[in-house]
Amino acid sequence: MSNREEFIKTVTDVSSLASMWLMAKQAEATATADRRLIEDRVRELTGIRDDVEGTENLKVPGYKVKIVSRLDRKVDSDKVQELAAEHGLVLYLTSLFRWKAELNMSAWKGTDESITRALSGAITTKPGRPSFSIEQE
16 A cells, blocks of 8 residues: 555545545646647657557657557447438448447336346446545635
8 A cells, every 4th residue: 555545544534535636636637638748749749640540659769659549430320220221231230330238227217117127137237436526615
C-alpha cells in the first residue's frame, strides 16, 4: 500500500475527503489534457495522420512508442435496416453488423414477473462503480 493510500485511510472527515476528491479530479483533468497535447504533438512531429487506421511503431532513443490509430464508426440501426431492405441486402446484415441486446430497465420493471423470471437466466448482474459528483458550496 502506498503512503497516499495509507494517508487517505486515516481521514475520517467526509468534508476533507470531498475537498481531496475535488483536488484529485482537477489534477486528473489537467494530466489528461497534458497527455493529449503531448500525443497530438508527437503525431505532428512524426507526420502520423488521424484520418487513417493502422499501427505505427517509432524508434526513439530510450523509448518504444506505439501509436494505434482508429476511426470510430457509428451505425444508424434503423437506417441500415431500411437501406438493406431497399437494396435486397437483408441477408448480409447478420454477417456485417452486430446487434447487442441491452436491457430496457423501465420496460423490464413494468413487465409481468412471469416473463422477466423466464428471461432472467440470460442476464448477469454485478455492482458497477458508483459515480460521484461533488461541488464546493
